[in-house]
Amino acid sequence: MTMMEVRSRAPGKIILAGEHAVVHGSAAVAASIGIYTSVSIRLHSQLSSSVDKDDILTLRLMDVDLEFSWPIRRIKEVLPDSASTIASSPATCSPETIKLISVLVDEHKIPEANIGIASGVIAFLWLYTSIQGNKAATVTVSSELPLGSGLGSSAAFCVSLSGALLALSDSVTVEFSREGWVAFGEKEQQLANKWAFEGEKIIHGKPSGIDNTVSTFGNLIKFKSGALTCIKSNMILKMLITNTKVGRNTKALVAGVSERKNRHLDAMTSVFTAVDLISNEFASIIQSSSDDDIEKEQRVEELMEMNQGLLQCMGVSHTSIETVIRTTLKYKLTSKLTGAGGGGCVLTFLPSLLSETVIDKVIKELEQCGFQCLIAEIGGNGLEICFDGCS
Incomplete structure (x- = not known):
C-alpha cells in the first residue's frame, strides 16, 4: 500500500466594517486573518485492484480530541452513490443525503459537550465522498481559530478540506513545490470555494458565502447586496x-x-x-x-x-x-x-x-x-x- 499525502491551510476572517447594516443594503468590508485551520490528508492507495474489507476512512479532530472512523464498506452501504459525483462539478447535499450521513455520524455518539461539531462531521463526509469517492484515508484537522467565535472557523475548515481533497484529485493542477506553501490558481480557487460553500450550507443552512470566499482568496473583500469585490x-x-x-x-x-x-x-x-x-x-x-x-x-x-x-x-x-x-x-x-x-x-x-x-x-x-x-x-x-x- 502506497501513501499520498497533502496538507492545506485556510485563514479565518473578520468583519472590519459594516456588520448588520449589510443585511439592510449597506456595504461591508471583510478580511482574512493570519490565523489558520489546517487539514492533512493521507490517502491509502491500494497496489492491488482488490478492495480490502478493512479499508477505513478516519477523521481526527485534534482541537477537541475526537476521532471518527468508518469502514469504506459501511460508507458504501449508507451512501451507495457516493463515488458517482464529479469533483469538478460542485453539488448541493440534499436533505435526504444529510439524513443518511447523519446515521454514520450518530453511530459515533458524539459527547454532549461537542454536539455542535456534528454538522461539521456531516459536511466532512459529504465533501470527502463527493470529491474523493470511496477511498481509504486518514484526515487530520487542527485549528488556531476558536470555534463559534465569529472568526469563520467553519469556513476555514471547509475551504482547507476542499483544497486538500481537490489537490489529490484529477480536477485541479497544482504546481508541486518543495519550497513550502503554494497557492491555487484562480480557476482552482473558484472550484475550492464552490465546494467549501456547499460544506458551509450543511453547517449553517443559508450562509452568505462571504466567510468561505474570504478564506479561499485571502486579502480583503468589500460586499454589498450580494456583490463581492476583492480589494488589494x-x-x-x-x-x-x-x-x-x-x-x-x-x-x-x-x-x-x-x-x-x-x-x-x-x-x-x-x-x-x-x-x-x-x-x-x-x-x-x-x-x-x-x-x-x-x-x-x-x-x-x-x-x-x-x-x-x-x-x-x-x-x-x-x-x-x-x-x-x-x-x-x-x-x-x-x-x-x-x-x-x-x-x-x-x-x-x-x-x-x-x-x-x-x-x-x-x-x-x-x-x-x-x-x-x-x-x-x-x-x-x-x-x-x-x-x-x-x-
Missing part, C-alpha cells in the same frame, strides 16, 4: 482580536436590528447609510497608494470608533464588548466588535509605532477578565497547499 491592501494592518468567550444567538441579534428598524425607520435608515459611507471610506483608505501610513492609521481608528458607535445604536453591543473597549481605551487604543456582536470577538487596532510593552500590558489586563487574546495581521494569503513536510 496597500497598508499593513495589525489587530488584537479579543475573544470574549460569550456565546451569542446571531439570528436573534439580526432579528433585533430589524425590529429596531421597524420601530425607528428614519433614524435606523440614517444609521445604515452612515455605515455604508464608513465601509466605502475604509476600503478606499486601505487601497490608497499614499505613503503617509500614520495618517491612514488615524483615519482607520476614527472609522472603527464611529462604526462601533453605530453598532451600539443598533443594539448589538454587550457588557463584555464594552469591557474590552474601556480597557483598551485606557491605552488610547480603538476597538470595535466584529461579526454579530452580543459577545463574540472584538478588534483592537494596533498602530505600527505601538510598543510591544503596551501590547503586553493590554493583553495581560484583558486575560485577567477571562478573555482570550490573539494578534493577527490582516489581509494575508488565502487557501494554500503543501506537499512535502512544510510547517
